[in-house]
Amino acid sequence: MDQAKKNRLEAKGWKVGTVSDFLELTPEESILVEIKLALSQSLKERRQKLMTQSDLASRISSSQPRIAKAENGDASVSIELLFRAILATGATPQDIGEIIASVS
Amino acid sequence: MDQAKKNRLEAKGWKVGTVSDFLELTPEESILVEIKLALSQSLKERRQKLMTQSDLASRISSSQPRIAKAENGDASVSIELLFRAILATGATPQDIGEIIASVS
């Protein structure tokens, strides 16, 4: 993984390699991160067409700041919350399946 | 939702309706539950062809009991863990996408 990408991920709270730069993510860990980022991006795109972050937050009993984090690929956001948010934009399981299938 | 299905879900820790039987799951909540159950089932099928629960557990630094719960659709298991486990069976994002797209 190049340094630029690593920096981008680490800014969002991802632990890309611990203890200096020797450890890398395993392939599976990478895929998981990429899936989350793909979900984030898709959430942002879908939500922007329909409503504000606050609107979406109240629909799923969450908070505007949490939606902001979800859309920015913050590491503290679970796939769970990403799914709930995306579903609240009207996405179907098929839609989510496609987002995930598009990874890697 | 019929009583039999409700009982099945509640046995696994899902809160299907609170305060007596008046509250139902919203469509989105239902989809989320169904996605998790689909992932559980798929995990079980894939893992059984390849290894024991203990084997899989050690591959993802988890524990055999947690894999058991994951495969049984226990409500305490996150989508996160389900993904990690399924990926450890060699599943690709495409595979996971298909599992999710097959829901509903």
Added chain:
DNA sequence: CGTAAATATATCAGATATGATATAAATCGA
């Protein structure tokens, strides 16, 4: 049968994710 391997259930302390709140920063019209 018996017994060993695999799976399921129970419990728990620690880690992580949560919504809430406050507020800063950015964006957008008038």
Added chain:
DNA sequence: TCGATTTATATCATATCTGATATATTTACG
């Protein structure tokens, strides 16, 4: 440019999920 709306960041107490451990139960098979 300015005020208002939207989005981002920071902090925090609580809830949820975690792996670990112990152990019960089931399954496979001699």
